[in-house]
Amino acid sequence: MLSTWTITLFLLGAASAKEICFNDLGCFSDLEPWAGTVIRPLKVLPWSPEKIGTRFLLYTNENPNNFQTLLPSDSSTIEASNFRTDRKTRFIIHGFIDKGDENWVLDMCKNMFQVEEVNCICVDWKKGSQTSYTQAANNVRVVGAQVAQMIGILSTDYNYSPSQVHLIGHSLGAHAAGEAGSRTPGLGRITGLDPVEASFEGTPEEVRLDPSDAVFVDVIHTDAAPLIPFLGFGTKQQLGHIDFFPNGGEEMPGCKKNALSQIVDLDGIWEGTRDFVACNHLRSYKYYSESILNPDGFAAYPCTSYRAFKSNKCFPCPDEGCPQMGHYADKFASKLSGEPQKFFLNTGESSKFARWRYGVSVTLSGRTITGQIKVALFGDQGNTRQYDIFRGLIMAGSTHSNEFDAELDIGTIEKVKFLWNNNVINPTFPRVGAAQITVQKGEEKTVHTFCSEETVREDVLLTLLPC
The missing domain is CATH 2.60.60.20 (PLAT/LH2 domain)
Structure with a gap:
């Protein structure tokens, strides 16, 4: 698929701008707003597709445990797979330091198979995510372009409408989904699971996830406390048509445990420390995964603030009803007003998280x-x-x-x-x-x-x- 790449140099006073181009994916520059700004001061170009090594791993109701690899460069891999054009397709895109064959990704697919027939595609870009944060944040531009390329192939070769596609992105993966959506007219839906703050909050829409990236964009915020000094990885900025702030969006119940108790709970030291340090950040995909099996367990209430919600000022649901945070949020899409809306709800401390x-x-x-x-x-x-x-x-x-x-x-x-x-x-x-x-x-x-x-x-x- 990748091919040749070129680097073009432009002189901007004393500084030089670089651009890197990949066949089929287009060109990526380090000009503003991608670099050289207060929010993104470092000039870093994304890696090549070969170095990122993105893989598309297809699970379906027929192969729920073992993936089939789809190659954009070889449509026969799609032809030979269990991909079905009469089903929705949901891509799951992981975030920083994560990987596409992680347990949570497959568990999310398996929950879907319990309630629907679906093409569940895990986007594995671990080589491009397990590097410095600034590099990974730029690599999502290529990952998003590759996801858009795959959607384009499904559309062109199989007459598969982008309106049937749903991108679910966690952390940096949410912004990769935004990049894919900005390249895919008519994309059905994007769900941002605690979109990451650093290098994205406050940037222009082309850099980050925003409501124009799909017909319906819903966002779950679980770690929106400021990065400094609270180590909040997620953004508090509203990025969707509807933004959910469970438990206020900053501190999730059950995330105050000490590191040792988390390690005892989980498999291995790495898993334990990761879940402790990023507990709030990871809650977003845990809530989403559980919402698949609880169609009415995550009702969220329109409210001006979490303080107002806790003060019992946002009950009951208005005449148009309340959206369900997570998998079924799109059922509310037809009831949206023009303005982006904030919704609040509480969850449990540990699985099962659903509440009524x-x-x-x-x-x-x-x-x-x-x-x-x-x-x-x-x-x-x-x-x-x-x-x-x-x-x-x-x-x-x-x-x-x-x-x-x-x-x-x-x-x-x-x-x-x-x-x-x-x-x-x-x-x-x-x-x-x-x-x-x-x-x-x-x-x-x-x-x-x-x-x-x-x-x-x-x-x-x-x-x-x-x-």
């Missing part, structure tokens, strides 16, 4: 006393644990509300259990009750009402039934 958000209001009865009230929901698909609704002065007739993220979808809500306590020995044995409890699931408009005329002593469960 409920809003609860409790109207109290009985004695006036200080204490706390908790509620558990029971449905036809299971029940939640007890969640705190209120702490403070418990007064008859007062109403207190809260939202929480349950570990399961309980289905149709059948009853609610109420509990109160104040952990103070009181010889009068005061009794408190819940005259009414309303419950709403975040994605639904229906408000369910439960009632009781009873009161109970501390730490005694009160069951409320539909009124």
Whole structure:
């Protein structure tokens, strides 16, 4: 495929600009905005395709465990493979210091095979990613061009529409997907999994992933704290039509463990240290992979900020509904307004990450006393644990509300259990009750009402039934 390359020199005052050209892929220069800027000060050209060694590894429902290698330079490899033109094609592009035959990439394909028939192509560019960061950040330009070339071959030789193609890129791979999309008119979708910040945040659109790179671009931010001093690898900049900020987008629950505990959890020292140092950054692909098997477990709410979301100001979903972060985000594409939107949600600390958000209001009865009230929901698909609704002065007739993220979808809500306590020995044995409890699931408009005329002593469960 590669061939000849040429280097053209231009004189710009005392500095020289370089350009490197590869047959079929075009030319790449170190002129602005690719280099010589505040964000990208170093003049670095991408490596040649041979040196990067990009491989396209095809897994399908027929070969879920062993890949078939597709060569853009030899379309007979596509002809002889299990690639099917009546299926969607999803490319997974890894990031810095990663590789395309990593477990997480194959696991993502395997999750897809459980819910759809699909061509799952892992883009392995490990030789080009396992180098200095600045070099790898420039190598993605060639990788993106190679992905676009492969899509072009599928389109030209097999009449396969780019609208059927979905690029999923993690870290640097998200920007490689952007490069591929900018070269592919009508590309269906790009998902950016924590697109990397360094050398990309604040650059012009041609350098980074942006909404013009595909018909629908969705982005998951999990490590958006500043690189200095917090070592946040991901960008906080909105890059898609919709940008998801799970848990606020900076610190993921479960990522505060010490390094040793992570190493014990995982296979080998390298895996352990990698997962510790980059835990937030890696969460993005873990959330996406789990979202494939949980079509309604990652509902995300439009909100001005995570602070507002945590303050219960963004519930329930608006009339147009809420998008699902991850695999099924494209079902929301038709409901988008013109402006890019931010969405927030919470996840679990470890697998399983999916959560279902409920809003609860409790109207109290009985004695006036200080204490706390908790509620558990029971449905036809299971029940939640007890969640705190209120702490403070418990007064008859007062109403207190809260939202929480349950570990399961309980289905149709059948009853609610109420509990109160104040952990103070009181010889009068005061009794408190819940005259009414309303419950709403975040994605639904229906408000369910439960009632009781009873009161109970501390730490005694009160069951409320539909009124």
